[in-house]
Amino acid sequence: MARLRFPLIVAVALFLTGLALTAALKDRHYMLLSLLLLGAALLPVFLRLERRKLESRELVLLAVLSAIAAVSRIPFAALPSVKPVSALVILSAYVFGAEAGFIIGAVAALVSNIYFGQGPWTPWQMFAWGMAGLSAGWLRNSWWMKKRGGMLLFGFLWGFLFGWIMNIWYIISLPEAFSWGLVMTAYASSFYFDLAHALSNVFFLAILAGGWTGVLQRFRRKYGLLQD
Incomplete structure (x- = not known):
C-alpha cells in the first residue's frame, strides 16, 4: 500500500510547492505553473509504467472522464458554485482509485478553464479538485464511502473544503496586509457559495451514484481497467 501511495504523495508535495510559488508569482506565469502542475498530476501514471504497462484504452478512459467532468461545468455556468464536477471526480475515484481521481480532478479544472478563463486561480482549482479525487480514492473501501449517506456527506464536506482551499488563493492575491480579520471576512463571505457547492454535490451524487x-x-x- 505504501508503495502505491508514494507517487501520489510526491505529486501532492509538488502541487503544494507550486501553490506556494503563487504567493511570489502573483498573476504572472500562472499558465506555465498550471502546465507544470499538470505534469505533477500525471506523475503517478508515469511511475505506474514501472509496475506494468498502461493500455491505451486506460489512458483514453482517463481523458474521457476528465473531459466529461470539464464539460459538465458549462451548462451550469450561470449558477455560481453549482457544478457536477466534484461529484463526477468523486465517483470516478470511487471506482478507479486515488490515482485516477487525482488526475481527473486536476485535468478537469485546467481543461474547463479554457472556456471559463485561465488565471492564477487555475492551479488552486486543479489542486482542490485533485485532492477531492485523491481523498475519495483513498477512502473508497471504507465503510463510510460504501454507504450512500456516507458518500453524500463526503461530497457535502468537499463542497466546503474546495471553497476553503480557494479562499487561500483569494487572501494571497489581495493587496492588503495579512490579518486574521481579513481571513475571517474572506471565509464568511464565501459561506453561501460554499454551501451552494456542498448542496449541489449532494444533489449530483444522489442522482449519479447509482447509474x-x-x-x-x-x-x-x-x-480490467486501471487495476494493479
Missing part, C-alpha cells in the same frame, strides 16, 4: 457508478464498474470489471 454512473454502475456503468464505470462494469467497464472496470469487463476490461
Whole structure:
C-alpha cells in the first residue's frame, strides 16, 4: 500500500510547492505553473509504467472522464458554485482509485478553464479538485464511502473544503496586509457559495451514484481497467 501511495504523495508535495510559488508569482506565469502542475498530476501514471504497462484504452478512459467532468461545468455556468464536477471526480475515484481521481480532478479544472478563463486561480482549482479525487480514492473501501449517506456527506464536506482551499488563493492575491480579520471576512463571505457547492454535490451524487457508478464498474470489471 505504501508503495502505491508514494507517487501520489510526491505529486501532492509538488502541487503544494507550486501553490506556494503563487504567493511570489502573483498573476504572472500562472499558465506555465498550471502546465507544470499538470505534469505533477500525471506523475503517478508515469511511475505506474514501472509496475506494468498502461493500455491505451486506460489512458483514453482517463481523458474521457476528465473531459466529461470539464464539460459538465458549462451548462451550469450561470449558477455560481453549482457544478457536477466534484461529484463526477468523486465517483470516478470511487471506482478507479486515488490515482485516477487525482488526475481527473486536476485535468478537469485546467481543461474547463479554457472556456471559463485561465488565471492564477487555475492551479488552486486543479489542486482542490485533485485532492477531492485523491481523498475519495483513498477512502473508497471504507465503510463510510460504501454507504450512500456516507458518500453524500463526503461530497457535502468537499463542497466546503474546495471553497476553503480557494479562499487561500483569494487572501494571497489581495493587496492588503495579512490579518486574521481579513481571513475571517474572506471565509464568511464565501459561506453561501460554499454551501451552494456542498448542496449541489449532494444533489449530483444522489442522482449519479447509482447509474454512473454502475456503468464505470462494469467497464472496470469487463476490461480490467486501471487495476494493479
